[in-house]
Amino acid sequence: MRRIGLRALAVPGLISLAILLVAVAVPLLPLADPVRQDVANRLAGPSAAHWLGQDEYGRDVLSRILWGARVSLSVAFAATAVAAVIGTLLGILGGYFRGVVELATVRVAEIVLCFPPLLLALLVVTLLGPGAGTLIFSLSILFAPGFARVAYGETLSARALDYVTAQEALGAPTGRILVRTLLPNIAAPLIVQFSLTVASAMVLESGLSFLGLGVVPPSPSWGLMIRGARATMEQAPLLLAWPCLALTLTVLLLNLLCDRLRDALDPRGRAAGRPGFLRRVLALPAAAAPGASVPGLLAVEGLTLQVPGPAGPVQVVRDVGFSLAPGETLAIVGESGSGKTLTGLAIMGLLPPAVTPVAGRILFTGRDGSVRDLLRLPEREMRRLRGRDLSMIFQDPSSSLNPLVRIGVQVAESLRAHGVAEGVKGRVVALLRQVGLPDPERQAMAYPHEVSGGQRQRVMIAAAIANHPRLLLADEPTTALDVTVQAQILALLAALKRAEGVMGMVFVTHNLAVVADIADRAVVMYAGEVVEEGPVAELFAAPRHPYTAALIASMPEGEADRLTAIPGAVPQPWAMPAGCRFAPRCAMAMEACGATSPALAEIAPGRATRCLRWKEMA
Numbered sequence: 237m238r239r240i241g242l243r244a245l246a247v248p249g250l251i252s253l254a255i256l257l258v259a260v261a262v263p264l265l266p267l268a269d270p271v272r273q274d275v276a277n278r279l280a281g282p283s284a285a286h287w288l289g290q291d292e293y294g295r296d297v298l299s300r301i302l303w304g305a306r307v308s309l310s311v312a313f314a315a316t317a318v319a320a321v322i323g324t325l326l327g328i329l330g331g332y333f334r335g336v337v338e339l340a341t342v343r344v345a346e347i348v349l350c351f352p353p354l355l356l357a358l359l360v361v362t363l364l365g366p367g368a369g370t371l372i373f374s375l376s377i378l379f380a381p382g383f384a385r386v387a388y389g390e391t392l393s394a395r396a397l398d399y400v401t402a403q404e405a406l407g408a409p410t411g412r413i414l415v416r417t418l419l420p421n422i423a424a425p426l427i428v429q430f431s432l433t434v435a436s437a438m439v440l441e442s443g444l445s446f447l448g449l450g451v452v453p454p455s456p457s458w459g460l461m462i463r464g465a466r467a468t469m470e471q472a473p474l475l476l477a478w479p480c481l482a483l484t485l486t487v488l489l490l491n492l493l494c495d496r497l498r499d500a501l502d503p504r505g506r507a508a509g510r511p512g513f514l515r516r517v518l519a520l521p522a523a524a525a526p527g528a529s530v531p532g533l534l535a536v537e538g539l540t541l542q543v544p545g546p547a548g549p550v551q552v553v554r555d556v557g558f559s560l561a562p563g564e565t566l567a568i569v570g571e572s573g574s575g576k577t578l579t580g581l582a583i584m585g586l587l588p589p590a591v592t593p594v595a596g597r598i599l600f601t602g603r604d605g606s607v608r609d610l611l612r613l614p615e616r617e618m619r620r621l622r623g624r625d626l627s628m629i630f631q632d633p634s635s636s637l638n639p640l641v642r643i644g645v646q647v648a649e650s651l652r653a654h655g656v657a658e659g660v661k662g663r664v665v666a667l668l669r670q671v672g673l674p675d676p677e678r679q680a681m682a683y684p685h686e687v688s689g690g691q692r693q694r695v696m697i698a699a700a701i702a703n704h705p706r707l708l709l710a711d712e713p714t715t716a717l718d719v720t721v722q723a724q725i726l727a728l729l730a731a732l733k734r735a736e737g738v739m740g741m742v743f744v745t746h747n748l749a750v751v752a753d754i755a756d757r758a759v760v761m762y763a764g765e766v767v768e769e770g771p772v773a774e775l776f777a778a779p780r781h782p783y784t785a786a787l788i789a790s791m792p793e794g795e796a797d798r799l800t801a802i803p804g805a806v807p808q809p810w811a812m813p814a815g816c817r818f819a820p821r822c823a824m825a826m827e828a829c830g831a832t833s834p835a836l837a838e839i840a841p842g843r844a845t846r847c848l849r850w851k852e853m854a
C-alpha cells in the first residue's frame with residue numbers, strides 16, 4: 237500500500253475505528269441504562285447527569301445514541317458483508333463463465349431489483365416479524381444484486397485483458413484465476429460499493445425502524461429515536477437533531493473512508509487525479525520569470541521529477557535540460573526506465589498523478605512570440621495550448637483512438653476543440669490525404685478497428701498536426717508497428733516536418749537507428765539524467781560518453797559479429813549508485829567514477845557529456 241494512501245487513510249480510519257470501538261465497548265461504558273424510564277423528567281434538557289438531555293420517556297439520550305450506534309452499525313455491517321460475499325460470488329461466476337451460469341447467478345439476482353426495496357423489506361418483515369435478524373436478512377437480499385452487478389461488469393472487462401488470458405495460457409486453475417487474478421483487480425469498485433451499501437443500509441435500517449418494522453422498541457436505534465423525537469419536535473427540537481446528526485456524520489465518514497481505502501489499495505493511483513495547478517506549483521520553487529529573450533522554441537532547464545518511493549520520495553528525472561529551435565528535430569534516447577517518457581509528459585503537462593515536478597523550468601515560445609513556463613502554467617491555459625501549439629503522438633495507436641468513434645470524427649474533434657467550425661469535413665479529408673491514408677473520404681467513415689495499425693498511427697498523426705502545432709512530441713510512435721510500417725511512418729513525419737517548416741519535433745525513442753533517420757540532434761538519457769547531447773552525426777561518429785558508445789555498439793543494424801549487449805540493467809530510481817549512475821555497467825569506470833557524480837559539461841558548442849573520461853574516448 238502506498239505511503240500517500242496510508243496517510244490519507246489515517247484520519248477517517250482512526251475516527252471510524254473510534255466509533256467502532258465505542259459501539260463494541262458500549263456495555264462497559266459508565267452510561268445510564270438506555271431503556272430505563274424517568275417520566276418525571278421527560279424532555280429535560282442537557283444536564284451534568286444527562287449530557288444530551290432526556291427523551292419523551294425520560295431516558296438518557298447520550299446512552300441511547302451510543303447503544304443505537306451499536307445496533308445500527310452491526311445491522312448495516314452484517315447485512316452488507318453478507319450481501320457483498322453473495323453478490324460478488326454470483327457476479328464473478330456469471331461474468332467469468334457467462335451462458336447458463338450467468339443466467340443462474342446474475343440474472344436471477346437481478347429479479348430482486350424489480351421490486352421496490354421498501355416493499356420487499358415490508359414483505360420479509362411481515363413474513364418473519366420485526367427484529368435485528370430479520371433486518372439483516374432483508375437488507376442482504378436487497379443489496380446482494382448491487383454487488384453482483386458491479387462484480388459482473390468488472391469481471392467482463394477484466395476477463396478480456398491480457399493478464400487474465402496470460403494466466404489461462406499458463407494453465408492456471410480456474411479457482412486460482414478467479415481468486416488471485418480477477419478478484420484483486422475488481423476489488424476497488426467493490427470497496428466503493430461496500431461503502432455506499434453500508435451507508436444505504438444504515439439509512440434503510442433507520443427508515444424501517446422509524447416505520448416500526450425494524451428494531452423493536454424499547455431497544456435503542458437511531459431510526460426509533462427519530463420516530464420518538466418527531467412527535468415532540470416542537471417542545472424539544474434538539475432530540476431530533478442528535479440521532480439525525482449521528483446518522484449523517486457516520487454515513488459521510490464511511491464514504492470518505494472507503495474512497496481513501498480504494499485509493500490506497502489501487503497502486504496505479506488512478507483515482508488520485510492529476511495534481512492540480514496549486515499542488516504542482518507549491519511543490520516547485522519560485523523561478524525567474526521567463527524573459528522574452530529566450531532563444532528558440534523550447535528550453536527545458538533543470539527539470540527534476542519526483543515520485544513516492546518505498547523509503548521516501550525519489551527523483552526519477554534529475555536536472556534534465558535541453559533546447560529546441562523552430563524546425564529542429566531533437567531525439568531523446570535511452571533504455572527503458574531512463575525517464576524519457578516522463579520528460580515528454582512534463583512538457584505536455586500530462587504527468588501521471590504520482591509524479592511531481594520539484595525543480596526546473598520548461599520555457600516555450602508560443603505563436604504570439606511570448607515565452608511561458610509550461611511547468612507553472614495553470615491547467616486552463618495548458619489545455620488551450622495542447623492540440624494547438626503543442627501536440628503529441630503516442631506509442632500505441634490502438635489505445636490512443638476511441639474505438640467507438642469514426643476516424644474522421646476523431647480528427648475533426650481536434651479541429652473543433654480549437655475553434656475551427658467552417659469546412660471541417662473538407663479539412664479532415666485533406667489531412668487524412670496528407671498523412672497518406674488511401675481513399676480518405678471512405679476511410680474517414682471507418683472505425684479504428686477497421687484499419688491497420690500503421691493507418692491508425694497515420695490517423696493519430698493527422699489529428700496531432702491538424703492545427704499546425706509549433707511543437708510535436710512523438711513518444712515512441714513506431715515501436716508498436718512492424719519494421720516496414722515503421723519506415724513509412726518515419727518518412728511521413730520527416731515529410732510533414734518539411735511541409736510545416738517551423739514545427740519543432742521532440743522524438744522519444746529507445747532505438748538509435750530511428751534517431752539516425754529522423755533527428756538533427758539527440759539527448760541521451762540514462763537513469764533519469766542527460767548523459768550526452770549533440771548533433772546526431774557527431775554523436776554517432778564520435779560518442780563522448782561510454783553509455784552512448786555502448787548503445788551504438790548494441791544496435792542490431794551493426795555488424796552481427798560486433799553486436800554487444802550492455803551488461804546489467806538501468807538501476808531502480810530508489811537504488812541509484814553513488815557517483816556516476818552508469819559506472820556499475822561501464823567498461824571504462826575507474827575509482828573516481830564511483831565517488832563523484834560528474835556534472836554535464838559542455839565540451840564543444842552544442843556538445844555536452846557527463847563523463848570524467850570523455851577525453852580518453854576522443
Ligand SMILES: Nc1ncnc2c1ncn2[C@@H]1O[C@H](COP(=O)(O)OP(=O)(O)OP(=O)(O)O)[C@@H](O)[C@H]1O
Binds near residue numbers: 579588746
Ligand atoms: N506513475 C509513476 N509512478 C511511479 N514511478 C513512475 C511512474 N511513471 C514512471 N515512473 C518511474 O520513472 C522512471 C522513468 O520512467 P519513464 O516512463 O519516463 O521511462 P522511459 O525511459 O520512458 O521508459 P520506457 O521506454 O519503458 O517508457 C522509471 O523508473 C519508472 O519506474
